[in-house]
Amino acid sequence: MNVWIEKQKYLIDFTLASLARRKAKNLGLLLVYSLIVFLLASVMLFTHALRQAANELLAGAPEIVLQRMVAGRHDLIPPGYLERIARLRGVLEKQGRLWGYYYDPVVKANYTFMVADDRLLAPGTLVVGAGLARTRGVAPGNLISFRAYSGKLFTFSIADILPAKSELVSADLVLLGEADFRAFFDIPPGHYTDITLRVANPLEVRNIASKLAQQFPDSRPILREEILRTYDSIFSWREGIVLALATLALLAFAILAWEKASGLSADERREIGILKAIGWDTGDVLRMKFWEGAMLSLSAFLLGYLAAYLHVFHFSASLLAPVLKGWAVLYPRFELSPVIDGLQVTTLFFFTVFPYAAATLVPIWRAAISDPDAVMRG
Known part of the structure; x- marks a missing residue:
């Protein structure tokens, strides 16, 4: 050897x-x-x-997202859906979400407006992502204006900037209160963009999605695993x-x-x-x-x-x-x-x-x- x-x-x-x-x-x-x-x-x-x-x-996203479809397009969910979903066995938590897209002609970019569920924001204030703050050159305490699709001009005060470590998903994000969001996009009370659901038993996710599709034929349940496959x-x-x-x-x-x-x-x-x-x-x-x-x-x-x-x-x-x-x-x-x-x-x-x-x-x-x-x- x-x-x-x-x-x-x-x-x-x-x-x-x-x-x-x-x-x-x-x-x-x-x-x-x-x-x-x-x-x-x-x-x-x-x-x-x-x-x-x-x-x-x-990994921490809800197991199911329910969207309402009208003529093949995503539409607002009317009142009453949350109460009907509550009657389904196996649903651990349900929540209506408010979010939407806004095109900013100043920087020619799309922002994602969303109601902050985990933050108590005062009326007229918002929180922006680090990418948006960098592009618009704003800092906490500055004022920023957006013209709504109705033509009305809204001015907000920036309360905070989202941390840089979350920039992968929050670069274009704008968080604001529910009342400001409904006024900006002219969305009536009780209506939501979609509904998120958490399931008690992960093995029952597909069964619950099937029940949702039967009970709400005008809606489309989207599973978290389907979102992961889409990203992949x-x-x-x-x-x-x-x-x-x-x-x-x-x-x-x-x-x-x-x-x-x-x-x-x-x-x-x-x-x-x-x-x-x-x-x-x-x-x-x-x-x-x-x-x-x-x-x-x-x-x-x-x-x-x-x-x-x-x-x-x-x-x-x-x-x-x-x-x-x-x-x-x-x-x-x-x-x-x-x-x-x-x-x-x-x-x-x-x-x-x-x-x-x-x-x-x-x-x-x-x-x-x-x-x-x-x-x-x-």
Whole structure:
């Protein structure tokens, strides 16, 4: 065993010296290889971290959201629905929500107006998200005006700004009291945007949703798991767009592997011929070249993956954020928690390292089994 280890050490030492003799070529190859790994790993790390963040944020969401549909469009829920829902067995908690969208022509962005259930806001005051405050340049105590769809101008005082750590979901959020919300959007008392329900037994969520659909045929129950699947589909779709744009990088990698598999340079053939002439057998040559391809591909993978990790979790994925975040104007600022998926790393490793390492062995084997004199003569 010790003899085998010592032999591998000598082979690695010789391989490093061989790589150093072709420094410029190998450094260029390492740079291109690392950039390809960096691009692919950045997309995978960022989308996976966004999925995890969305799952954590939606973990506390209600199990069912009930929306009323009129002519296929979302409409206000009239009075009486909450009382009828209370008669259903298994419903632990029910609550009517008030929320809506507002287009601000000042910054050409959409805001989400919502009644604050966990805050006691005085009339004429509101709480805004950090993204909105940054875009409009406002701070607590400042006044801000919005013109309602009825044409009436409303002026509010900013009571507070939502914490930056919640900016992933609150960048465009505006919280205000119920009376102000109803006056701004002209919504009559007793009407709600939708109703949220919490279920006593999680296994009965689908049964209760089925009962809601039967009792309220003009409504649509939306399950939390369906929302999670929707987010996952959106992130997968955006990830696919970026990977499609990375086709050129993937094509470059394919050309690189093909060039390596198609043959050897004259210097490499001469080197193999000399090694065979001084007593190296075919197995030694293959092991030496295997170490050469393995060290180059592993170095590129580690460098590319480390750069992608720093890019995503320390520099907020600045190169990919405009595509994968999805906001049009109010881009939130947030730091994703480092999340690494073992299967994802293994898949990326398999599709970037193994093809190149395997491609290096084909021409090496052809040269290694040839006559040394013929190899050196080309």
